[in-house]
Amino acid sequence: MKDIEEILRYFPNSIYTLLKNTLVQDRNLQNDLEEIRIRVERAILLKTRKADIIIDYQISTNEILQILEKLCENSIYAYKNQICEGFLTVRGGHRIGITGTAVIENNKIINLKYITSLNFRIAREIINCSKELLKEIIDLENNSIYNTLIVSPPGKGKTTMLRDIIRNISNGINEIQFKGMTCGVVDERGEIAAMYKGTPQNDIGIRTDVVENISKSKGMKMLIRSMAPEVIACDEIGTKEDMQAIRRSHDSRSKRDFYHARKNNGRYQK
Numbered sequence: 001m002k003d004i005e006e007i008l009r010y011f012p013n014s015i016y017t018l019l020k021n022t023l024v025q026d027r028n029l030q031n032d033l034e035e036i037r038i039r040v041e042r043a044i045l046l047k048t049r050k051a052d053i054i055i056d057y058q059i060s061t062n063e064i065l066q067i068l069e070k071l072c073e074n075s076i077y078a079y080k081n082q083i084c085e086g087f088l089t090v091r092g093g094h095r096i097g098i099t100g101t102a103v104i105e106n107n108k109i110i111n112l113k114y115i116t117s118l119n120f121r122i123a124r125e126i127i128n129c130s131k132e133l134l135k136e137i138i139d140l141e142n143n144s145i146y147n148t149l150i151v152s153p154p155g156k157g158k159t160t161m162l163r164d165i166i167r168n169i170s171n172g173i174n175e176i177q178f179k180g181m182t183c184g185v186v187d188e189r190g191e192i193a194a195m196y197k198g199t200p201q202n203d204i205g206i207r208t209d210v211v212e213n214i215s216k217s218k219g220m221k222m223l224i225r226s227m228a229p230e231v232i233a234c235d236e237i238g239t240k241e242d243m244q245a246i247r248r249s250h251d252s253r254s255k256r257d258f259y260h261a262r263k264n265n266g267r268y269q270k
Contacts, residue, residue, distance in 0.1 A: 032050065092123060
């Protein structure tokens with residue numbers, strides 16, 4: 001119930017009581033709940049993997065604004081950039097999607113007004129869910145990893161799996177004598193590390209550095225220049241620019257490895 005409490009505290013008292021009573025009555029619902037969706041003048045919807053539970057309570061515009069103000073710690077302006085991206089991340093790594101009327105200037109969203117929907121996505125880590133998959137990723141002979149792409153339909157746990165892979169690669173795995181590697185994470189949408197005021201809310205390992213709310217292209221370049229990662233991880237590869245960024249990062253790593261190989265042979269030529 002702790003994960004749920006972190007979210008329920010943002011709701012007005014009447015909705016808090018209604019949701020808590022619903023969850024207390026059904027322990028399975030507490031464990032299976034993935035999203036709480038609220039929409040202006042419509043019923044509350046609790047989403048699980050198996051079903052949608054409809055609560056007959058119509059949310060008012062004023063209640064939506066009350067929730068948003070709590071999410072923004074009574075300073076909506078301070079969170080304007082995140083709101084324009086369409087989501088906020090709160091303590092615990094939970095993510096709240098936001099929709100409304102977009103204000104456009106120079107082909108860029110500069111504000112969202114008339115907020116109409118909020119989607120509370122409940123963050124849950126599944127420690128060691130990647131245990132079997134790691135056998136296909138880790139190159140034990142060279143204490144390295146293979147270039148890896150995780151593919152599945154939406155909602156099947158790709159990000160959850162990726163997060164646990166990063167944690168294991170970063171920490172190392174004593175059972176198989178795998179030493180930890182320095183990892184760089186480009187968390188463009190804040191779903192891997194779930195940073196809250198600069199602190200990762202998810203366990204991503206002791207050798208992991210994160211750059212958040214930045215494009216993969218810029219983020220990878222920043223990490224390579226500043227943190228010298230041995231592994232770079234990111235989520236949701238979907239554009240030509242993303243693929244180009246991966247190719248450039250791979251080329252940069254190859255050049256660096258070649259340089260060090262030459263250096264070790266007594267020649268410092270690139």
